[in-house]
Amino acid sequence: MNCHSGPLRFRAAERDDAGGIADVCYRTGYHGEDLEGSGRFDDRRLFALLFALYYPLYEPENAFVAVDENGRVAGYILGTTDSRAQARRFRRRMLPRILLRALAVSWWRYPESFRTLSHFSRVSAAHGAMDDVFERHPAHLHINLLAGHQRGGAGSVLIDLFEARVRAAGVAGIHLSTSELNIKALPFYRKHGYALERILSPGLWPDAPHARGMLFVKSLSGR
Numbered sequence: 001m002n003c004h005s006g007p008l009r010f011r012a013a014e015r016d017d018a019g020g021i022a023d024v025c026y027r028t029g030y031h032g033e034d035l036e037g038s039g040r041f042d043d044r045r046l047f048a049l050l051f052a053l054y055y056p057l058y059e060p061e062n063a064f065v066a067v068d069e070n071g072r073v074a075g076y077i078l079g080t081t082d083s084r085a086q087a088r089r090f091r092r093r094m095l096p097r098i099l100l101r102a103l104a105v106s107w108w109r110y111p112e113s114f115r116t117l118s119h120f121s122r123v124s125a126a127h128g129a130m131d132d133v134f135e136r137h138p139a140h141l142h143i144n145l146l147a148g149h150q151r152g153g154a155g156s157v158l159i160d161l162f163e164a165r166v167r168a169a170g171v172a173g174i175h176l177s178t179s180e181l182n183i184k185a186l187p188f189y190r191k192h193g194y195a196l197e198r199i200l201s202p203g204l205w206p207d208a209p210h211a212r213g214m215l216f217v218k219s220l221s222g223r
């Protein structure tokens with residue numbers, strides 16, 4: 001599969017895209033904005049282990065990348081068709097690596113990242129069980145494009161590719177979460193037919209505790 005939008009080319013992700021995906025994740029990681037130089041989470045490796053690397057390493061069949069004319073990853077959509085199974089695999093494959101990184105490196109070299117990691121785990125525990133969401137909307141996605149490649153239609157190409165993949169797998173629906181501060185993502189998801197299902201509180205980032213998370217869903221059955 002290959003398609004084009006302006007200077008970008010779209011294709012299925014591969015394990016070798018992991019580094020490029022991690023970079024895009026970091027550079028769009030704070031409510032859609034760049035974390036570079038912000039001092040909010042300087043341990044790039046830990047951030048990638050938490051939010052990006054699982055997908056190209058363990059579920060590349062459910063991920064697509066946008067690459068620029070030099071072959072560099074400029075954006076991606078990452079996801080799964082089965083969030084319950086994904087959560088189990090994540091715990092088995094990624095959690096040991098996250099803990100090893102945090103305890104061997106982050107706590108002394110990147111203490112702010114170590115503290116933020118503890119905050120992230122408290123926040124996700126506070127969100128509670130997602131069984132009903134996983135039941136009706138088993139797939140989930142993450143989509144990110146570097147700033148220079150936004151608003152040119154690439155996000156729409158990527159989400160169409162992912163939805164086609166989920167439909168082909170016979171899965172009934174997709175869920176995703178974002179922040180109420182993400183002024184680019186909110187209109188984008190609404191335009192693509194995602195509806196607000198639930199407010200997730202408290203917010204993910206310690207410096208924006210009142211920025212609530214928003215859980216969106218889209219049903220695919222019958223479409």
Ligand SMILES: CC(C)(COP(=O)(O)OP(=O)(O)OC[C@H]1O[C@@H](n2cnc3c(N)ncnc32)[C@H](O)[C@@H]1OP(=O)(O)O)[C@@H](O)C(=O)NCCC(=O)NCCS
Nearest residue numbers: 028032144145150151152153154155156178184185187188
């Ligand atoms: C959100 C994102 C994936 C959208 O992809 P994109 O390629 O920029 O979006 P598209 O060009 O396909 O836009 C499709 C529609 O989404 C909406 N939209 C997208 N970006 C928007 C923006 N900055 N402001 C308002 N509406 C926007 C518009 O309705 C747009 O349709 P239009 O251009 O006809 O008005 C992209 O902006 C991005 O990666 N942002 C940073 C990372 C991020 O926030 N990811 C989501 C994390 S939850």
